[in-house]
Amino acid sequence: MDANQDIKRRREMAGAIQSALATRHHLSPLADEIGGRIVAGEFQVGDMLSERMFGGRNVSRTSFREAVKILAGKGMVRARPNTGTLVAPRSSWNLLDPDLMAWRLASGDIDRFIQDFFVLRQSIEPLAAESAAEHQNAEAIEQIRAALEQMRQEENRDPFGRTFVAADVQFHKSIFQASNNEFLVAMGNILEMPLTLSFSLHSSLHVGPANRLDLHEAVLSEIAAGRPAAARTASLRLLQGVAHHVHDVVTDQLGLET
Template structure:
């Protein structure tokens, strides 16, 4: 199960949101479909009040809309909150997974080099220390051929980098970027011929942040994300 899904424990509301969100994202409930309150109650064994909360949540994500004299209608993907980690997780398991991955890597290409530049410019030593700790965990996981440990450490590395920018707007996108990293790893062979080189790039980035070399940090970060694009999508122009 995708850990980025917001199940809020084992709550009925969260489970039904997850089930319906997944079906909408994978095309099982296509745009234009009208959701039946009675069918949701019956299929998921929940009350009318739970269904109302579920619909309210999906409405907030832009996935459905209540239309007068029509009912709750499924909207096209162009209306969805595509930066919400739940939506990213659902699309990651559907037919749009590759397209979304391309789009999310483009987002990382736009955000992370700027965050790296700001992190290097603003670091008081704490960001570089956190990055070095996560990189040590990445290296240990690589040596142990531990994909889960590697992915977790890499995700923590990039979260620390974004937070190190000390920019409130970028901080609000942390969960979105973490979801992009999960999408990058899911369904893809984690270790490759480039993994060792990637670790070297991470080392270069830590050194740039630690030395306050903002220009170098930006350049290395851009190279890291570009390499991820080439590895996962097979190109460096977002075409596939």
């Protein structure tokens, strides 16, 4: 891929990410700028931040403090009375925060994002599917079925559109809701926006639904049939299949090794 094509694809991805975030709360422009620059590596761990660094834009002390408060809540900065505001180590960042995930993707940290997020999903989603098959929550299983039906309808209409993405997210979230485990249900809620970002990225790369719906159908079938072990296996097979597909597409389109 030449440089112009690479820029075009990254712009398409950025547009998909911004579209996915359209309904989230709005950050202050200063918090958005500082957060993005920290993630991009312009500010390093231990660097001191102050409103004077943005003096050319007439940043007030109040607006800076508000931005610091937001970023501190994400684990990205530490404000101390005697030392000022410092960039925190990456290990303290809340990497599941939607804003932080968007900054990662915008900065080009696509390969590691995809790899790490699939590892996380593979560690918990099969467990949720297994639990859902065991507990047989009829209402939640019907929600899984309805989400899959919506995906089928959108497959022929717009397989890369926001409605398909939303249905895909609802499919996976409903599995967590069907698990009858409060911690897994809570994890499904936490992962809703990360899943939306991830699936929007897949769509921007034109990772098509080929075979995906069959794999989703297999997960639903095993859950509805009350076969916990088979549901766990089907969920893992789905995640591994999509992960391999995304890997191939990302490597081909962006020249990245995930």
